[in-house]
Amino acid sequence: MANISWIKARQTEFAAYTAVYVLIVFGVVGVLNFLANRYNKSYDATANKQFSLSDQTIKIASNLKQDVTITYWDQPTQFDAARGLLDRYKNLTSKINVQYQDVEKNRTKAIAAGVTRRGAVLIDSGSKHEEAKSLSEQEVTGALVRALKTGDKKICLVTGSGEHGLDDSGATGYAQLKTLIENNNYKTQTANVLQKPELPKDCTIV
Numbered sequence: 001m002a003n004i005s006w007i008k009a010r011q012t013e014f015a016a017y018t019a020v021y022v023l024i025v026f027g028v029v030g031v032l033n034f035l036a037n038r039y040n041k042s043y044d045a046t047a048n049k050q051f052s053l054s055d056q057t058i059k060i061a062s063n064l065k066q067d068v069t070i071t072y073w074d075q076p077t078q079f080d081a082a083r084g085l086l087d088r089y090k091n092l093t094s095k096i097n098v099q100y101q102d103v104e105k106n107r108t109k110a111i112a113a114g115v116t117r118r119g120a121v122l123i124d125s126g127s128k129h130e131e132a133k134s135l136s137e138q139e140v141t142g143a144l145v146r147a148l149k150t151g152d153k154k155i156c157l158v159t160g161s162g163e164h165g166l167d168d169s170g171a172t173g174y175a176q177l178k179t180l181i182e183n184n185n186y187k188t189q190t191a192n193v194l195q196k197p198e199l200p201k202d203c204t205i206v
Contacts, residue, residue: 061092
């Protein structure tokens with residue numbers, strides 16, 4: 001009888017330990033799920049961090065004071081490809097909201113938003129409205145910076161003496177220079193001083 005009582009006691013003790021262990025496991029899983037849903041972050045284990053945003057982008061996002069909306073306009077079949085980049089922005093801060101709009105289904109809305117092509121990435125912050133020239137971190141972050149600026153920085157190139165045009169993509173043209181300038185978040189404008197011998201008042205650099 002003593003052996004039977006001892007066995008039953010051991011079984012009861014084992015059952016109690018098992019129940020406590022199961023409760024602990026469920027508790028840990030519940031906490032992890034809560035944290036995952038609240039702080040929707042991803043960890044990039046690749047050697048070159050190819051699925052991570054740059055430190056500069058992270059710093060800009062972490063310092064946001066106002067809400068920003070990034071809208072991707074394309075066919076729904078292309079949304080998943082865009083999420084690979086844009087959802088990383090959304091995961092940085094609650095200040096960034098990312099939307100995916102069907103450019104065909106919402107054509108009227110797209111025209112009103114200034115969409116001129118499929119795959120357009122538009123960024124809105126307050127009254128500022130900017131477009132990224134392509135679906136890349138460099139372009140999206142550049143458009144984000146422009147949308148956050150309270151005033152535009154403008155570089156004016158003086159013309160009137162046979163200078164080549166800003167939109168001239170030839171070997172002697174300035175199209176590449178214009179692209180480089182605008183990629184650094186400046187606006188560009190030409191000023192013909194022979195026709196009008198004064199510079200625009202909004203020129204930051206001449």
